[in-house]
Amino acid sequence: MPINIKNLLPAHSNFRKAMLRPDLGAITGVVLVFLFFFLVARDTGMFSLEGSMNWGIVSSQFIIIAVGACLLMIAGEFDLSVGSMIGFAGIVIAVTSVVWGWPVWLSIITAFVLSMLVGALIGYIVVKTNLPSFIVSLAFLYILRGMTIFGAIYSTQKTIIGGVTEISQGDWLAPFFGGKIFTGLFQWLAEHGWIQTFVAGTKAGQPVVSGIPMMMVWALALIIFGHFLLTRTRFGNWIYASGGDAQAARHIGVPVNKVKILMFVFTAFCATVFATAQVMEFGSAAADRGLLKEFEAIISVVIGGALLTGGYGSVIGAALGAIIFGVVQQGLFFIGVESSLFRVFLGVILLLAVILNTHIRKLITGEK
Amino acid sequence: MSTSPMMELLDIKKNFGSVNALKGVSMTINKGECHCLLGDNGAGKSTLIKIMSGVHQPTDGQIHIDGKSTIVKGPRYAIDAGIATVYQDLALIPLMSVSRNFWLGRELTKKIGPINVLDFEQCNSILMSEMKKMGIQLRDPNQSVGTLSGGERQSVAIARAVFFGAKILILDEPTSALGVYQTSNVLQTIEKVRAKGVAIVFISHNVSHALSVGDKFTVLCRGETLGTARRGEIDYDELQFMMSGNKKLSELQKDG
Numbered sequence: 188m189p190i191n192i193k194n195l196l197p198a199h200s201n202f203r204k205a206m207l208r209p210d211l212g213a214i215t216g217v218v219l220v221f222l223f224f225f226l227v228a229r230d231t232g233m234f235s236l237e238g239s240m241n242w243g244i245v246s247s248q249f250i251i252i253a254v255g256a257c258l259l260m261i262a263g264e265f266d267l268s269v270g271s272m273i274g275f276a277g278i279v280i281a282v283t284s285v286v287w288g289w290p291v292w293l294s295i296i297t298a299f300v301l302s303m304l305v306g307a308l309i310g311y312i313v314v315k316t317n318l319p320s321f322i323v324s325l326a327f328l329y330i331l332r333g334m335t336i337f338g339a340i341y342s343t344q345k346t347i348i349g350g351v352t353e354i355s356q357g358d359w360l361a362p363f364f365g366g367k368i369f370t371g372l373f374q375w376l377a378e379h380g381w382i383q384t385f386v387a388g389t390k391a392g393q394p395v396v397s398g399i400p401m402m403m404v405w406a407l408a409l410i411i412f413g414h415f416l417l418t419r420t421r422f423g424n425w426i427y428a429s430g431g432d433a434q435a436a437r438h439i440g441v442p443v444n445k446v447k448i449l450m451f452v453f454t455a456f457c458a459t460v461f462a463t464a465q466v467m468e469f470g471s472a473a474a475d476r477g478l479l480k481e482f483e484a485i486i487s488v489v490i491g492g493a494l495l496t497g498g499y500g501s502v503i504g505a506a507l508g509a510i511i512f513g514v515v516q517q518g519l520f521f522i523g524v525e526s527s528l529f530r531v532f533l534g535v536i537l538l539l540a541v542i543l544n545t546h547i548r549k550l551i552t553g554e555k
Numbered sequence: 556m557s558t559s560p561m562m563e564l565l566d567i568k569k570n571f572g573s574v575n576a577l578k579g580v581s582m583t584i585n586k587g588e589c590h591c592l593l594g595d596n597g598a599g600k601s602t603l604i605k606i607m608s609g610v611h612q613p614t615d616g617q618i619h620i621d622g623k624s625t626i627v628k629g630p631r632y633a634i635d636a637g638i639a640t641v642y643q644d645l646a647l648i649p650l651m652s653v654s655r656n657f658w659l660g661r662e663l664t665k666k667i668g669p670i671n672v673l674d675f676e677q678c679n680s681i682l683m684s685e686m687k688k689m690g691i692q693l694r695d696p697n698q699s700v701g702t703l704s705g706g707e708r709q710s711v712a713i714a715r716a717v718f719f720g721a722k723i724l725i726l727d728e729p730t731s732a733l734g735v736y737q738t739s740n741v742l743q744t745i746e747k748v749r750a751k752g753v754a755i756v757f758i759s760h761n762v763s764h765a766l767s768v769g770d771k772f773t774v775l776c777r778g779e780t781l782g783t784a785r786r787g788e789i790d791y792d793e794l795q796f797m798m799s800g801n802k803k804l805s806e807l808q809k810d811g
Contacts, residue, residue: 419672421662424651428659431648438642440631440660498650552650553702 207551209492210504212543216490216511216536224518233521236382236396246513247406248461249487250506254409255457256484257505258417262450263430263497264313264320266306269458269484271331273477276302276462278335281348281472284355291351292360299459305331306455310448320451328481332474339474352470364405364460365467367398402464406506409457413502426450430497486533487512490540492547499548511536559622560585561754562607562638562723567616569602576602578778579616584723589745589755591765594775595798600758603775604725607756608640609633637722641729646712649701653693656700657682657715689714689744706737710744717748724748725756730764742768762794776800 208214224233232238252269259266276298284294309327313320339346355361376382377394385391417423428436429446436443458477466472490508493500515536519529548554562584569577577599584590594600605611607618609627618625620636627633633640647656654675663678664671679696686693691710700708709729716724726745730738745768749755759765765772773783774797781797 421664421671421673424655424659424662424673427651427655428648431650435642435646435648436659438630438640440634494650498648552699554649 207547209499209501209544209548209551210507211492211547212540213491213501213504213507213511215543216540217507217514220511220514220518224514224521228518228522231521233518238521240396240400242514242517244400244402245517246510247400247403248465249483249509249512250406251402251409251457251461251464252480252484253487253491253505253509254406254413254502255454256481257488257491257493257500257502258413258426259450259454260485260488260493260495261417261430261497261500262426262447263433264310264447264450265324265485266309266451266454267321267324267481268305268309268327268331269454270477270480270482271328271335272302272305272455272458273462273465273480274474275305275331275335276459277466277472277476278339278348278474280463280466281351282338282342285348285350286342291355291358295360295364295463298463299456302455302459302462303452306452307448309455310451313451314444314447324481336474339472346474347471348473349471351466351472355467361467362401364401364463367400368404370398373398400464400468402468405460405464409460410502410506417502422446427498430499432498483512486537489544490537492540492544494548499552508540560619561621563619563622564603564607565617565619567603567606567613567618569599569606569611570614576778577606577613580775580778580780582773582780582783584754584756586722586754587749587752588770589749589757589768590771590773591757591759591769592773592775593759593762593765593794593798595760595800597777598775598798599778600760600775601727602778604640604727604756604758607633607723607725608638637720638725639716639719639721639723640725640727641709641712641716643728643732647700647708649699651700652697653700653703653711654679654682654696657685657711657718661719685714685718686711689747691744704737705733706740709733709741713741713744713748717751717753721753723754723756725758727758728760729757731759731761738764760798762791762798766791766794774798 228234233242252273256266256269279298279301280291280294283289283297284291289297305327309320309324312318313323316323336346339348355365373382373394373396377384377392383395385393385395417426425436425441425443425446428439428441429443433443458480461480462472462477465476487508488500488505489495490511491501491504491506493505512533515532516529519526519532560583564580564582567577567580568575580599580603582590582592592600592603602611606613607627609629609632612626618627620627620638625636627636627638648659651659658678663674663681665674665677666672682696683693689710691707691714700711703711709726713724713726713729729745730741733741742764745755745757749768757765757769770786771783772786772789772794774781774794776798777800784793
């Protein structure tokens with residue numbers, strides 16, 4: 188027999204109302220995951236500043252693509268081309284800047300414009316043909332990946348293009364993706380001996396963690412933007428409605444097609460943020476980057492309590508789902524568990540989360 | 556006060572390819588009147604509603620609104636002209652809250668700095684008072700529509716249409732999927748709306764529901780009207796008889 192929350196909580200108590208949120212499953216998951224790793228991995232340095240940065244950055248990467256996937260899923264659509272879009276955007280930046288010699292800021296802007304145009308095209312095809320976005324974006328998963336590999340090989344005879352770090356020195360836009368903030372603060376903390384510093388080598392005396400990477404800043408900014416847009420604005424109401432019942436929404440005058448296309452564009456934007464930050468971090472772009480990222484984004488969103496068929500979900504939930512993802516992946520590494528077991532763990536979490544979320548959702552929405 | 560009817564359909568015909576869905580339908584809809592449109596499945600009721608609400612254009616015939624010949628170009632045009640349609644299953648979105656549903660597409664906002672944000676307080680308080688006026692007991696404006704009964708959903712959808720200025724309210728089978736108790740609640744809501752002077756087109760294939768609220772009855776059969784009768788001029792058996800396509804009930808019973 189499944190756990191029956193209904194019996195645990197009196198029907199209309201305020202406590203029940205506060206507890207019954209779409210992201211309750213993800214909150215529970217985060218608590219359990221942290222509890223687990225705190226018990227078994229406390230001595231490994233996982234929760235030191237440096238260790239936290241490790242899983243924090245990985246979680247942030249998941250968050251960036253999960254926020255886009257979340258809003259799109261609530262609007263009733265999928266985008267399976269996210270991973271290919273990451274590879275595509277990265278190669279666009281590297282080819283235009285390293286090979287063609289464009290200034291890095293122009294390359295970044297070009298990557299954003301091209302990706303978002305592709306996103307708009309996917310959305311346009313979906314709303315005009317009424318085909319499932321699953322199929323349309325699957326087609327673009329192959330089209331984009333193929334074009335990316337072809338473009339990289341055609342222009343450089345390689346699938347990995349390096350040298351971005353050197354040419355992005357002094358660029359005004361690059362630090363928004365590859366830089367760190369609060370570096371002064373961390374330096375100051377190091378000088379006072381409150382955080383760890385390197386003891387030897389060329390960086391001796393400098394803090395091990397020198398600032399908050401922009402990847403984290405983007406993740407936080409996208410969570411705030413996505414959550415605000417969804418829950419506090421008219422447009423957010425239209426996102427729910429477009430996914431909840433597109434026909435009913437159209438009858439009442441909601442521009443459903445526009446909402447859906449814009450959400451595809453936003454998903455492409457998020458993928459490009461991910462790609463740009465990664466290119467700046469590694470100093471290179473590779474045509475095979477972003478493999479399987481679309482599924483990781485969708486899994487985070489589903490763990491976060493969103494309904495696969497649309498109309499229901501939470502950006503906070505998706506972000507928590509992404510954190511579960513990041514913490515588990517890096518945590519297993521800290522405790523030295525064979526990394527293939529990560530997938531087993533992931534599958535189990537996904538299943539448990541969906542069972543719990545379905546139950547919670549039925550209590551909230553009265554679905555049969 | 557103008558004496559012209561709110562809406563008049565004159566010899567409306569609609570062909571889909573070679574299929575004649577409507578073969579010349581005329582009806583008159585007056586202020587504060589509940590006009591029941593009865594017909595069996597496939598009689599052409601849905602087609603007629605879609606023409607009134609601008610989803611389809613008639614192949615032939617005229618629509619007069621407030622005495623003026625009008626072409627209802629599309630659903631948006633119909634809504635602006637005060638013609639609202641409440642569909643049986645498309646009325647509200649079950650996953651969303653009552654408040655979000657009620658205000659969908661016309662959300663109230665307030666400014667926080669340069670940004671327009673939803674004004675939940677105002678949305679919810681207007682919603683609650685409107686619901687109260689209509690006699691609908693709502694526990695919480697934030698409860699999901701999915702937690703409402705079928706009758707409550709219809710009533711909320713009707714209240715919404717009227718609140719946003721519907722002068723002609725087209726109800727597509729509002730009671731056909733409901734139990735006895737819920738049906739009576741919806742019929743009460745319809746009474747209240749009619750008392751406000753709204754013209755109602757009540758589509759149904761249930762004669763007894765129609766008889767309990769209707770002022771006028773038009774029977775549609777295979778794309779043709781079999782005439783319009785006033786309340787008191789016609790009884791249950793006659794309506795049932797007309798709907799079945801002039802086949803006598805006793806014959807129907809013989810058929811099985």
